[in-house]
C-alpha cells in the first residue's frame with residue numbers, strides 16, 4: 001500500500017507542486033489549506049507523514065504537531081519553516097517532530113527525509129506505537145570523538161561509567177548526541193551484546209505508557225488484540241534508554257519508579273510479575289532539577305536516574321569539533337547519496353564557523369546531507385546552503401563603516417537578522433538611510 005502523506009499548506013501553488021512531485025514518487029497525497037481541515041483529516045484517517053507549514057492562517061504547525069501526537073502518535077511530522085524560524089523548529093524537534101525543512105526547498109530534499117524515515121521503519125504497524133528495539137553491534141555505532149577539551153572530557157566519562165551498572169542521566173541540548181552517547185555507554189558495558197532499547201518518552205501518550213513499558217495481555221483493554229511485550233522485558237539483560245524522560249506524566253513517573261525499585265514488572269491485565277534486569281540510561285534536554293523544584297518531576301525518581309550525570313556540550317560550545325564532524329557527515333552523505341563531494345567552499349566554511357547551530361549535530365548533519373544532494377560540483381557552494389546558516393550569528397560592531405565593507409550583501413543580511421528584520425533598525429545599524437537600504441535590497445534581490 002502506498003505511504004499516506006498529508007500536506008498542510010495555505011500556499012495553493014506550492015502545495016500542488018509538492019503533491020504532484022510526491023505522487024509521481026508513488027505516495028498517496030492529500031492537502032489541507034487550513035489547520036481546521038487538517039485536524040479533521042487527522043481524526044478521520046491515518047497518515048504515515050504529516051507535512052505542515054509552521055505558520056498557518058488559522059493555526060500553528062506546533063499546535064498541529066501536538067494534536068497529531070495525541071491522536072496519531074505514529075504519524076511522523078515534518079515542519080516546513082521560513083527563514084529565521086529555526087529556533088521554533090528546534091523546539092518542534094524537542095516536542096517530537098521528525099524533522100524540519102527550511103523554505104525555499106526543492107522537493108527532492110523533502111523526499112530525502114521521507115525516504116530516510118521510511119527505510120528506518122519499514123514494517124511499523126500504524127495501529128501501535130513503534131518500539132525502537134535496537135540490538136546494537138560494534139561496527140554499527142559510529143562514534144566521533146571530538147578534539148575539543150569538553151568533548152574529550154565527556155567521552156572519558158562515557159568510558160568510565162560504561163562498565164558500571166550505574167543509572168546515567170545524559171543532559172544536553174536537542175541534537176547534541178545524547179542517544180549516541182547512551183549507545184556508547186551500552187557498548188562499553190558488559191551488556192553490549194544484549195538489547196539496547198530506546199524509548200522516546202515524549203512520544204508516548206500517558207494513557208498507554210504503562211502498556212508500552214510493561215506490556216499487556218490480550219483483551220486487557222480495547223485494542224489489546226494480542227499479548228504485547230513491554231520495553232522493560234524487551235531490554236531484559238540489556239539497556240533501556242529513556243529519551244526525553246522529563247516528558248513522562250507524574251503517574252507514569254510513579255509506575256517507572258516502582259519498576260526500578262522492585263526490579264519487577266507486571267504487564268497490564270496480568271497477575272504474574274516478571275523479574276527484569278535492566279540498566280537504565282536516560283536523557284533530557286531540559287533542566288530536570290528545575291522540574292523537580294517546580295513539582296513536575298519526582299525527586300526520588302530523579303535521584304534514581306541520576307546516579308551519574310553526563311553533560312554533552314552544544315556544538316556552539318565545542319566549535320573546535322565543527323570541521324571534524326563536518327568531514328564525518330560529509331563522508332556519510334557521500335556514501336548514502338552516492339556522491340563525491342570533497343568539501344566545503346571557502347564561503348560555506350566561513351558561514352559554518354559563524355553560525356550558532358541551535359539544532360547542534362543533528363542540524364549540521366542534515367544541512368550537510370541536503371547540501372550534498374544539491375551539489376553538482378566538487379565543493380559545496382554557498383547557493384545550496386539554507387538561508388538561516390548564511391545569516392551569521394556573529395555580533396555586528398555597533399557602528400559599521402559601510403563603505404569599506406566588501407561583502408555588502410552579507411552585511412545587510414546580518415544586520416536584518418540582528419534587527420529582527422526591522423528595516424528601520426537595520427538601516428540605523430548599517431549607518432545608511434532606509435531608502436538606501438531598500439535600494440540595496442533590490443540590488444541584491446533580498447526578499448523579505
Ligand SMILES: Nc1ncnc2c1ncn2[C@@H]1O[C@H](COP(=O)(O)OP(=O)(O)OP(=O)(O)O)[C@@H](O)[C@H]1O
Nearest residue numbers: 142143144173174175176177178179180285361362
Ligand atoms: N559522536 C558522534 N559521532 C557521530 N555522529 C554523532 C555523534 N553524536 C551525534 N551524532 C549524530 O547526530 C545526530 C543527533 O544525535 P542524537 O540523536 O544522539 O541526539 P540527541 O541529543 O539524542 O537528540 P534529541 O535531543 O533530539 O533526542 C544523529 O544523527 C547522530 O548520528
